[in-house]
Structure formats: structure tokens, C-alpha cells
Amino acid sequence: xxxxxxxxxxxxxxxxxxxxxxxxxxxxxxxxxxxxxxxxxxxxxxxxxxxxxxxxxxxxxxxxxxxxxxxxxxxxxxxxxxxxxxxxxxxxxxxxxxxxxxxxxxxxxxxxxxxxx
Numbered sequence: 818x819x820x821x822x823x824x825x826x827x828x829x830x831x832x833x834x835x836x837x838x839x840x841x842x843x844x845x846x847x848x849x850x851x852x853x854x855x856x857x858x859x860x861x862x863x864x865x866x867x868x869x870x871x872x873x874x875x876x877x878x879x880x881x882x883x884x885x886x887x888x889x890x891x892x893x894x895x896x897x898x899x900x901x902x903x904x905x906x907x908x909x910x911x912x913x914x915x916x917x918x919x920x921x922x923x924x925x926x927x928x929x930x931x932x933x934x
Contacts (some may be wrong), residue, residue: 835931836849836916836928838927838928838931839920839924839927839928841924842926845919845920848919849916849919852915852916852919854914855912856908856912859908859912860905860908863901863904863905863908866901867901868897868898869899872900873894873897876890876894877894880894904933
């Protein structure tokens with residue numbers, strides 16, 4: 818069994834989480850396998866939605882080329898730039914929550930202890 822299916826938020830919070838340290842039943846392993854597949858599909862869909870670097874650069878150049886600074890356009894640019902990453906983080910957290918629901922209360926406590934080491 819591999820590591821946590823979507824560990825980025827946990828790692829960003831300084832947690833060292835690894836699901837292999839838990840004694841998962843076959844049913845739990847199957848559920849996690851299904852979650853991993855769903856996660857991959859979701860990430861692929863999100864990747865297709867990512868704004869292209871070319872269009873982002875073009876928009877940035879338009880903002881820079883204006884005689885006066887257009888704060889509204891700049892805010893829109895920044896918002897679009899970070900919205901994609903924020904959406905990925907939300908999906909990651911959602912999948913981690915689903916993962917956590919698969920665990921027994923004892924496994925949850927064990928996982929939290931391992932993650933905080």
C-alpha cells in the first residue's frame with residue numbers, strides 16, 4: 818500500500834504521514850485504491866482546466882503595457898492565477914477527508930500520532 822493518496826496538504830502542514838504504518842483490512846485497502854483512482858481522475862480534470870501559460874503571459878503583458886495601472890485587471894489576473902491552485906488544494910483536502918473516514922477510530926489516532934513525528 819502506497820503513501821497517503823493526496824498528502825500535499827498534510828506535508829505542507831509539516832506532517833509526515835504514511836498509510837503503510839497502519840494495519841489496513843483488505844476492504845480498507847480496496848476503498849483506498851478506489852479513492853486513489855477517483856483522485857487521479859479529478860486531478861486530470863483539474864489539469865485540463867488550468868489556464869495556459871501563454872494566455873496568462875499575454876494577459877500579464879496587457880496589464881503591464883497600459884499607461885495607467887489597472888488594479889481591477891491586476892486583481893483578476895492574480896485571482897485567476899491562484900484560484901487554480903486553491904481549487905487543487907480544496908480537492909486534496911476533500912480526498913484526505915474521505916481517506917480519513919475509511920479508518921477506524923484507533924487507526925485515526927495512530928495515523929495522527931505518526932503524522933506528528
